[in-house]
Amino acid sequence: MTATKPAHVPLDRIVDVDVYVPPELEAIGFHRAWAKLQAENPAVVWTPRNEGHWIALSGAALHDVESDAERFSSKIMIVPKSVGEQHGLIPTTIDPPAHRPYRVLLNANLNPATVRGMTDSIRATAIDLIESFYSAGYCDFTAQYAEIFPIRVFMAMVDLPESDAPMIRHWANCMTRPGMDMAFEQAKQAFFAYLGPIVLERRAAPGEDMLSHMLDADIGGRKLTQDEAVSLCTQSLIAGVDTVVNFLGFVFAELAGDAALRQSLIALGDNLTPAVNELFRRFGLVTIARTVSNDIEFYGVTLKAGDMIAIPTAVHGIDPAFNSDPLKIDLNRQRAPHSGFGSGPHMCPGQELARREVAVTLQEWLRRIPDFTLAPDADLSPVPGIVGSLRRITLRWDT
Numbered sequence: 001m002t003a004t005k006p007a008h009v010p011l012d013r014i015v016d017v018d019v020y021v022p023p024e025l026e027a028i029g030f031h032r033a034w035a036k037l038q039a040e041n042p043a044v045v046w047t048p049r050n051e052g053h054w055i056a057l058s059g060a061a062l063h064d065v066e067s068d069a070e071r072f073s074s075k076i077m078i079v080p081k082s083v084g085e086q087h088g089l090i091p092t093t094i095d096p097p098a099h100r101p102y103r104v105l106l107n108a109n110l111n112p113a114t115v116r117g118m119t120d121s122i123r124a125t126a127i128d129l130i131e132s133f134y135s136a137g138y139c140d141f142t143a144q145y146a147e148i149f150p151i152r153v154f155m156a157m158v159d160l161p162e163s164d165a166p167m168i169r170h171w172a173n174c175m176t177r178p179g180m181d182m183a184f185e186q187a188k189q190a191f192f193a194y195l196g197p198i199v200l201e202r203r204a205a206p207g208e209d210m211l212s213h214m215l216d217a218d219i220g221g222r223k224l225t226q227d228e229a230v231s232l233c234t235q236s237l238i239a240g241v242d243t244v245v246n247f248l249g250f251v252f253a254e255l256a257g258d259a260a261l262r263q264s265l266i267a268l269g270d271n272l273t274p275a276v277n278e279l280f281r282r283f284g285l286v287t288i289a290r291t292v293s294n295d296i297e298f299y300g301v302t303l304k305a306g307d308m309i310a311i312p313t314a315v316h317g318i319d320p321a322f323n324s325d326p327l328k329i330d331l332n333r334q335r336a337p338h339s340g341f342g343s344g345p346h347m348c349p350g351q352e353l354a355r356r357e358v359a360v361t362l363q364e365w366l367r368r369i370p371d372f373t374l375a376p377d378a379d380l381s382p383v384p385g386i387v388g389s390l391r392r393i394t395l396r397w398d399t
């Protein structure tokens, strides 16, 4: 998978970086690894890893790539390119203007009012999980909370049985992490085979769930086709699950070692929105990519049509050019630009839901367990993938 340097790549822009395992990841952790790489290199660099591609390392370069769908296409949005070519899911791999109708559909089903209406059931799910292990004074936070909570919320939204959740999570992992037991294409086909009959049933007998609403909606004078519906639902399941799971992991690993931060969050009561934004700034975790549409000059280099450029979204929020002392979690930050949810046409339509899931988790957890530490069997080693991840967060507290 290592590529030879193309003629248009200058020698002084070459770094030896696997974007899924940035240098020193094991030693200094995901965000510090990206911060170091950013501090030591130009805004745009090229790596021979993952079939050879550019990386936008500065916050400005990253933001420019994400916001400009004309110069940077989403048709292939994962490196290595040979894997990205198999992706093809809606709406992630569609450029504007064709992308727009699908987004209208997603936005209509994930908007703030809809999410507000789900808050009670999100809260009930959080309380149910926390109370299931509270009296033990110990939990495997990853397995007993983070991996269950967002998928339970999402399965309820689309009215799918919760018992299918582990299977879905496994397929989602196979599509976002190297070295799994199913290849990307196999896992995608498993999703399609599972969702195909469900889409047919929902069309015949619609319910009050998000999937039924999307199937019934008008997109430019027509309804979603079977293939479109299956693809859109697959993408939403992948995007809405692994991200929240791993984001919660980074946040709780941090909270376990920072009593002052826990106290500050508790003091905020129900007014957690700015604090949650600060956490999303600090813990960006998705690394995706774009395909260069035409030959262009960009941050001092020539990008050729067809070149891939990786966009590790973490680097915007932790760029000192945008946020001073960026690795510090400062709940009083007034303006904190970041790309944790991306930007431009593909900016995450699920961000309101994600924020609500995190805020409710913090409220209900800290209300019951204000003090906790990492347990001795915690394993904070990183798991490589499109979504940054810590292997296993186990926690303990006094009951």
Ligand code: HEM
Pocket (backbone or CB within 6 Å): 066, 074, 077, 091, 092, 093, 103, 106, 235, 236, 237, 239, 240, 241, 243, 244, 247, 285, 286, 288, 313, 339, 340, 341, 342, 343, 345, 346, 347, 348, 349, 350, 351, 353, 354
């Ligand atoms: C920690 C939580 C989350 C993070 C960090 C996150 C991050 C992102 C990012 C960076 C993108 C942009 C991808 C691109 O530019 O190509 C994105 C897109 C997307 N996200 Fe999220 N996301 C989160 C939660 C969710 C949730 C809860 C849903 C619920 C369904 C969701 C659904 C989607 C979908 C469908 C897209 C594709 C949008 C498009 O291509 O137009 N995400 N997300």
